[in-house]
Every structure is written in C-alpha cells, then in structure tokens.
Amino acid sequence: MPAFAAIFDWDGIVVDSAPLHVLTWDMLAKERGRCLPEGLRIGSLGIKAEAVITDLLHWTQDPAEVRRLSFRKEELFRDIVRRDGIGAQPGVVRFLERLRKLGIPCAVGSSAPRLNIEVGMDALGIRPLFAASVAGDEAARGKPAPDIFLQAAGRLGRKASECVVFEDAPAGIEAAHAAGMQVIAVLTTNPREALAKADWIAGSFEEIIDADPASWFDAVRA
Numbered sequence: 001m002p003a004f005a006a007i008f009d010w011d012g013i014v015v016d017s018a019p020l021h022v023l024t025w026d027m028l029a030k031e032r033g034r035c036l037p038e039g040l041r042i043g044s045l046g047i048k049a050e051a052v053i054t055d056l057l058h059w060t061q062d063p064a065e066v067r068r069l070s071f072r073k074e075e076l077f078r079d080i081v082r083r084d085g086i087g088a089q090p091g092v093v094r095f096l097e098r099l100r101k102l103g104i105p106c107a108v109g110s111s112a113p114r115l116n117i118e119v120g121m122d123a124l125g126i127r128p129l130f131a132a133s134v135a136g137d138e139a140a141r142g143k144p145a146p147d148i149f150l151q152a153a154g155r156l157g158r159k160a161s162e163c164v165v166f167e168d169a170p171a172g173i174e175a176a177h178a179a180g181m182q183v184i185a186v187l188t189t190n191p192r193e194a195l196a197k198a199d200w201i202a203g204s205f206e207e208i209i210d211a212d213p214a215s216w217f218d219a220v221r222a
Contacts, residue, residue: 003162004104004158004162004163004164005104005105005106005107005153005156005158005162005163005164006099006104006105006106006107006163006164006165006166007106007107007108007109007149007152007153007156007163007164007165007166007176007181008092008096008106008107008108008109008130008165008166009108009109009110009165009166009167009168009169009172010108010110010112010116010117010120011110011111011112012089012168012169012188012189013089013092013166013167013168013186013188014088014089014092014108014120014126015086015087015088015089015120015124016086016087016088016089016188017077017086017120018189020077020080020081020086021077023080024073024074024076024077024080025052025073027076028069028072028073028076031072032059032069034059036057037057048070048111048136048142048143049069049070049073049074049113050066050067050070050142051142053066053069053070054066074112074113074115074116077116078115078116078119081116081119081120081123082119082123085123086120086123086124088124088126089186089188089204089205090204090205090206091204091205091206091207091208091209092205093124093126093129094205094209095205095208095209095213096126096129096130097129098209098213099213100128100129102213104213105131105132105156105158106129106130106131107130107131107132107133107134107152107153107155107156108130108132108133108134108135108152109133109134109148109149109151109152109165110133110134110135110136110148111136111142111143111148111171112135112136113135113136113137114133114135114137114138116135117133117135131155131156132152132155132156133152133155134148134149134151134152134155135148136148138151139151143169143171143172143174143175144170144171144172144174144175144178145175145178146175146176146178146179146180148175149163149165149175149176149179149181150179153179153181160179160180160181161180161181163179163181163182164181164182164183164184165179165181165182165183165184166183166184166186167183167184167185167186167195167198168185168186168187168188168189168190168195169189169190169195170190170194170195170197173185173195173197173198174197177197182199182200183198183199183200184198184199184200184201184202185198185200185201185202186201186202186203186204186205187201187202187203187204188204
C-alpha cells in the first residue's frame with residue numbers, strides 16, 4: 001500500500017460550489033433586509049459560515065443568532081443542490097478514481113457542514129471514492145487551524161507527514177501547513193498569486209490526470 005494519502009477540500013476542489021454559495025448568501029442577506037459588501041469573494045473563502053457572519057459580514061456576535069443564520073444559509077444551499085444537483089470540478093472524479101485504483105486512500109477535509117458534503121456526494125455519486133471525511137461542524141476550530149486536516153489523517157490511519165492536501169483557498173493552505181502536510185493548490189476559485197504559499201500549484205486536475213499519481217506524489221513529497 002502506498003505510504004501516503006490524499007486529503008481533499010470539498011468546496012472549490014471537489015465541487016464547483018462557489019456560484020451556489022454566492023447565491024445562497026445573497027438569498028440570506030435579502031431575507032434579513034441586507035446587502036452583501038461589494039468585492040467580497042464570499043463563495044471561495046474556505047472558512048466556516050459562522051466566521052463569515054461574525055468576522056466578515058459583522059451581522060451579529062450572538063452565538064444563538066449566528067447558529068440560526070448559519071443553519072439557514074446552509075439549508076438554502078442544500079435545497080438547491082437537492083433540486084438542481086451540483087457540478088464537479090473538471091477532472092477531479094477521474095483523478096479520484098485513479099487514486100483508488102492505485103490504493104491511495106482519500107479523505108475529505110472541509111469547513112463545510114457534514115450535511116452539505118453528504119448531499120453533494122449523493123448528487124455526484126462519489127461516496128465510494130472517499131475512505132473518510134471530516135466536516136467543519138466536527139472540528140473545534142475551522143481553517144486556518146489544522147484541526148480538520150489532522151482529524152482526516154487520523155481517520156485514514158496516516159501521519160500528517162504522510163498526507164498531501166488539495167486546496168483552493170489561502171485559509172486551507174495555511175491549515176495544511178499548520179498540520180505539517182504538503183499542500184497542492186488547484187486554480188479553481190482563486191488566482192495563482194493568492195495561493196503562492198502552496199508547495200505546488202496545478203491549473204486544474206485535468207493537467208495532472210494523465211500523470212502517474214504515485215510518482216507525482218513522490219515528487220511533491222520530495
């Protein structure tokens with residue numbers, strides 16, 4: 001069995017969810033009689049909804065209200081996914097299938113709630129491609145803290161040094177490095193300059209789909 005494992009962020013890495021997140025944040029803002037700030041990349045931040053509400057939008061600091069608003073936002077998101085489905089990032093499903101054939105265990109490590117991940121997995125039919133998953137509502141601290149990735153490594157039975165993380169957001173890159181993991185950034189939602197601290201940057205999964213994943217992982221780890 002290969003001596004390494006892969007941990008995938010969910011939003012922006014496995015699923016093309018940024019437009020839906022923008023839409024559902026806008027829906028929530030309208031329900032509250034508010035407008036979202038101009039220029040805020042709210043669909044690709046890689047942090048928990050609670051942090052968006054308290055630290056970025058400054059809507060409230062009341063814990064009960066934060067929980068209510070967070071649940072409502074994600075409820076809106078899941079309703080759309082159940083009704084309309086959700087797209088996968090180009091090449092990611094074939095990439096995951098290749099890793100499974102090679103015996104490389106894969107996990108999801110995401111700030112998203114578990115229900116969001118499960119609804120998305122079911123919509124795409126990809127549950128069998130992941131040996132484990134850790135959601136944002138299962139970790140004491142969200143990204144950029146390392147908790148989510150460390151838990152994912154534990155569920156795969158691997159050390160942090162044996163894991164490579166696929167991320168699309170600066171907060172996720174910081175979290176992976178804090179966990180002691182290599183991190184590969186994929187240019188799905190953020191520009192290259194925003195992801196410059198990653199160990200490796202790929203334009204898309206399609207860029208690496210035809211490479212030998214075992215050799216490629218070894219090269220990154222080296």
